[in-house]
Amino acid sequence: MRKRLALALALSTLLLGMVSLTLGPAGISLSDTLLNLTGRSVNASQQYIIFQLRLPRVLTAILCGTILGGAGAVFQAVLRNPMADPFVLGVSAGASFGVALSITLGYSAFLGLPFSALLGALATTALIFLVGTKHKVSQTTLLLTGVAANYILSAGMTLLMFLNHEQYDRILFWTLGSFTSSTWAQVLFMVLCVLLFIVPMRLSHTEMDMLLLDEGSALAAGLPLQKIRIVLLLLATFAVATCVAFFGVIGFIGLMAPHMARLILGPKHSKMLLPTCLFGSFLLLGSDTLARLLLPTGEMPVGVITSILGAPLFIWMLRKGRYAYV
Amino acid sequence: MYSLEARGLTGGYDKQEVFNNLDLAVPKGKFIALTGPNGSGKSTLLKFFYKELIPTKGTVHIGGSEVSSLTQKNLARKLGFVPQNGRIDYDFSVLEAVSMGRYAYGGHDEEGSIEQAMRDCDILHLTHKRVTELSGGEMQRVLLARSLCQQGKVLLLDEPVNHLDVKHQRTMMNLLKRLAEKNLSVICVLHDLLLVQVYSDETILLKKGSVFANGPTEEVICHDNLKAVYNIDAHKIHDPALGRDLWMPTWY
Numbered sequence: 035m036r037k038r039l040a041l042a043l044a045l046s047t048l049l050l051g052m053v054s055l056t057l058g059p060a061g062i063s064l065s066d067t068l069l070n071l072t073g074r075s076v077n078a079s080q081q082y083i084i085f086q087l088r089l090p091r092v093l094t095a096i097l098c099g100t101i102l103g104g105a106g107a108v109f110q111a112v113l114r115n116p117m118a119d120p121f122v123l124g125v126s127a128g129a130s131f132g133v134a135l136s137i138t139l140g141y142s143a144f145l146g147l148p149f150s151a152l153l154g155a156l157a158t159t160a161l162i163f164l165v166g167t168k169h170k171v172s173q174t175t176l177l178l179t180g181v182a183a184n185y186i187l188s189a190g191m192t193l194l195m196f197l198n199h200e201q202y203d204r205i206l207f208w209t210l211g212s213f214t215s216s217t218w219a220q221v222l223f224m225v226l227c228v229l230l231f232i233v234p235m236r237l238s239h240t241e242m243d244m245l246l247l248d249e250g251s252a253l254a255a256g257l258p259l260q261k262i263r264i265v266l267l268l269l270a271t272f273a274v275a276t277c278v279a280f281f282g283v284i285g286f287i288g289l290m291a292p293h294m295a296r297l298i299l300g301p302k303h304s305k306m307l308l309p310t311c312l313f314g315s316f317l318l319l320g321s322d323t324l325a326r327l328l329l330p331t332g333e334m335p336v337g338v339i340t341s342i343l344g345a346p347l348f349i350w351m352l353r354k355g356r357y358a359y360v
Numbered sequence: 361m362y363s364l365e366a367r368g369l370t371g372g373y374d375k376q377e378v379f380n381n382l383d384l385a386v387p388k389g390k391f392i393a394l395t396g397p398n399g400s401g402k403s404t405l406l407k408f409f410y411k412e413l414i415p416t417k418g419t420v421h422i423g424g425s426e427v428s429s430l431t432q433k434n435l436a437r438k439l440g441f442v443p444q445n446g447r448i449d450y451d452f453s454v455l456e457a458v459s460m461g462r463y464a465y466g467g468h469d470e471e472g473s474i475e476q477a478m479r480d481c482d483i484l485h486l487t488h489k490r491v492t493e494l495s496g497g498e499m500q501r502v503l504l505a506r507s508l509c510q511q512g513k514v515l516l517l518d519e520p521v522n523h524l525d526v527k528h529q530r531t532m533m534n535l536l537k538r539l540a541e542k543n544l545s546v547i548c549v550l551h552d553l554l555l556v557q558v559y560s561d562e563t564i565l566l567k568k569g570s571v572f573a574n575g576p577t578e579e580v581i582c583h584d585n586l587k588a589v590y591n592i593d594a595h596k597i598h599d600p601a602l603g604r605d606l607w608m609p610t611w612y
Contacts, residue, residue, distance in 0.1 A: 116450075247460065250412055253441075254436060255441075255506070257463060258431075
């Protein structure tokens with residue numbers, strides 16, 4: 035089941051990627067796209083559009099989806115809450131606030147952005163971690179803490195935009211999310227990020243299962259609880275911060291992807307982690323493709339599409355009480 | 361050598377010290393009841409033995425080894441723990457849930473301890489059922505099986521029959537008694553004084569973070585101790601099935 039699902043998702047993402055490569059005002063057909071991809075086209079303008087504009091965009095959306103899906107699974111395991119997601123908990127907002135602050139202060143070189151995002155995300159994660167792992171804190175309190183963090187950081191972003199009119203559009207980009215200006219350098223950086231995040235995460239699948247137990251049982255069964263929690267959260271925070279630094283805040287992928295994988299394959303992380311990442315890729319590439327299609331001119335920020343898809347799921351999960359402790 | 365020992369144990373939660381210089385030695389291979397009023401420190405005491413809490417002063421020992429010197433995995437090979445109101449909110453299968461008890465062994469189970477634990481707890485027929493579909497009694501037996509397949513010599517249980525009906529309480533308690541008879545040290549937090557008297561070999565009676573009485577159950581559970589610890593009167597009744605007298609709280 036797991037292998038068939040993974041294959042179906044990988045093929046769907048590939049197909050979607052091909053469709054996405056053909057979309058755009060230049061009107062390059064599928065056959066021309068294939069000719070370009072296989073190096074059999076001599077049309078320099080088409081080559082430029084496909085290789086320098088569209089392919090990096092498709093690849094970054096896939097890689098970013100992988101990370102956001104995986105990060106959602108990590109946050110949900112560490113905080114024992116299926117509704118935890120870097121966006122819902124304010125971690126993404128923390129990263130984007132870090133970036134906005136960095137721009138406002140004039141410190142936004144290529145590597146400066148991920149670093150600023152990381153600092154912002156780490157500060158928010160630390161807050162969530164302290165609240166979420168405290169003895170007898172309800173899951174509702176945790177989610178509300180995230181919502182409050184989101185409010186505060188959004189207010190901070192608005193203030194920065196208000197104080198810094200020249201950088202208004204630039205800062206706005208990080209609040210909504212977009213793959214418009216993806217580059218090959220970002221693709222390479224994201225590949226590295228995926229490897230540094232996904233490999234340790236996959237190797238920790240048993241630990242992630244154990245994290246779903248109550249604290250006492252996990253400890254008594256031999257799990258070095260705090261160490262595992264901190265390592266996994268740091269990895270996920272680093273990965274999410276990188277995504278936000280390059281592409282802005284993209285919500286709900288981390289909520290939707292693990293939920294879909296868990297519904298089909300059950301909660302065991304050895305089975306659901308890879309499909310979670312593939313669901314993340316498919317969802318984000320699909321959302322980006324829709325973002326390019328839905329408006330007659332121009333395009334929508336991808337974060338709007340993912341929120342339109344994810345927010346109803348979030349509300350449904352809250353109402354349904356699928357998990358008794360929510 | 362004792363199954364559990366606390367030497368000058370001092371500690372508790374961030375803002376609340378529960379124990380101050382507590383000394384305690386628990387014999388091996390017996391069914392020990394840990395009882396006392398709410399807030400006396402029963403559950404808190406267990407937490408020091410699986411390292412959810414760390415003593416600020418003093419030491420705790422398990423099977424002769426100082427707990428602080430053991431890694432979490434090595435500690436897990438010496439004990440098992442069944443939590444209060446234990447449940448697993450994600451729909452693992454029963455087999456997957458029990459297998460988590462083998463984490464300290466890298467998931468390996470050459471000796472068939474998972475199957476043995478499931479047989480001991482009479483849950484083999486539930487192997488592929490989802491834990492979210494289990495009744496309270498079945499869930500407790502799954503949690504117990506998970507602890508048993510850790511193959512420790514000490515089993516800690518925090519009010520394991522709290523939310524079970526009488527029939528399931530009896531099933532669970534009989535099972536624990538059988539385990540104690542197989543030379544496992546069973547240390548069980550219990551509120552129900554009847555269960556304490558029927559099942560335990562020895563009882564530790566706690567009051568406000570101190571050991572008020574510790575020894576054979578028939579000596580510890582008596583009118584004077586119950587009056588001093590709970591401020592209740594008690595009277596004796598004869599249980600013909602057990603063939604001995606039991607202390608009952610006077611309800612009115």
